[in-house]
Amino acid sequence: MxxxxxxxxxxxxxxxxxxxxxxxxxxxxxxxxxxxxxxxxxxxxxxxxxxxxxxxxxxxxxxxxxxxxxxxxxxxxxxxxxxxxxxxxxxxxxxxxxxxxxxxxxxxxxxxxxxxxxxxxxxxxxxxxxxxxxxxxxxxxxxxxxxxxxxxxxxxxxxxxxxxxxRYVDAIEADIYAYSYSTKGMYSAVLDAPCGNCGREGISIAEDFYPYGKCVFCEEQYNIQACERCGHEFDADWEGVQVHEDGDYLCDGCNDYYLND
Ligand SMILES: [Zn+2]
Ligand SMILES: [Zn+2]
Ligand SMILES: [Zn+2]
Structure with missing residues (x-):
């Protein structure tokens, strides 16, 4: 044989x-x-x-x-x-x-x-x-x-x-989807804005998913901050204002609200 x-x-x-x-x-x-x-x-x-x-x-x-x-x-x-x-x-x-x-x-x-x-x-x-x-x-x-x-x-x-x-992109997108699914859609793993470096929606806002503020596709690091008032997360190098030296931020919308108040 x-x-x-x-x-x-x-x-x-x-x-x-x-x-x-x-x-x-x-x-x-x-x-x-x-x-x-x-x-x-x-x-x-x-x-x-x-x-x-x-x-x-x-x-x-x-x-x-x-x-x-x-x-x-x-x-x-x-x-x-x-x-x-x-x-x-x-x-x-x-x-x-x-x-x-x-x-x-x-x-x-x-x-x-x-x-x-x-x-x-x-x-x-x-x-x-x-x-x-x-x-x-x-x-x-x-x-x-x-x-x-x-x-x-x-x-x-x-x-x-x-x-x-x-294939890599497909796999990560599936992971992003799975993260959201596992929280019954309550939380997203990534910011709802594209990464300025690779153009994909991959900037992590979930530390248990990927290091906070880092793009999961291209590793670019962003200074992502959450607004103290509304919780909205944004790239603080481009939007919003720092209201306290110890790192409290307001998004543009909330900042306008206070300014007009
Ligand atoms: Zn054959
Ligand atoms: Zn990227
Ligand atoms: Zn806000």
């Missing part, structure tokens, strides 16, 4: 995922996109496990009897600090989101929207990163030349940096 080891199994999945890109860029049917994404996710999961195995042979098993291997997310937590090149949390989050979609797809209708090829590009990027940077192998030597050309084609058309950024 022919068997695959973990790494070969990963490469086989990736190879299969790339095979479904034979008609790209002329065409990418929903079915091919789905098969490609499923197989690439599978391959990436296995690469993560393989990385853990390369650090500690035993660590990939969930229990002593070695009957189950860890979930990729669990394995990732263990290798995170051992990576040759750090993967930013948000990069990994992009992949976690795809997995969530994948898991839904199994139970519900399969749909990655119009983003199929972008998702594929992201997955290829992460797979290559594990193969080359973490496992020290050359992708060209592992897959067919046709598939290698497909990889390059996708990455050339769709620079993964932008794709990851899109």
């Amino acid at each position: 022919q068997t695959f080891n973990l790494f070969e199994n990963a490469i086989d999945s990736i190879d299969h995922g790339l095979q479904h890109l034979s008609d790209y860029p002329d065409e990418l049917s929903l079915s091919d996109a789905k098969q490609s994404i499923m197989n690439l996710i599978n391959g990436l999961d296995l690469l993560i496990l393989e990385k853990l195995r390369s650090l500690d042979e035993e660590a990939i098993f969930e229990n002593k009897s070695k009957s189950n291997t860890l979930k990729a997310e669990e394995a990732y937590k263990r290798i995170k600090n051992e990576l040759n090149e750090e993967i930013e949390d948000w990069e990994f989050k992009a992949y976690a989101i795809l997995k969530r979609l994948r898991n839904n797809a199994v139970h519900y209708e399969f749909s990655f929207g119009d983003d199929n090829i972008k998702n594929i590009s992201l997955l290829i990027h992460l797979c290559l990163r594990f193969i080359e940077t973490e496992l020290d192998m050359e992708i060209e030597e592992l897959i067919s030349n046709d598939n290698y050309q497909r990889c390059r084609r996708v990455l050339k058309d769709l620079p993964f940096g932008e794709i990851i950024e899109e």
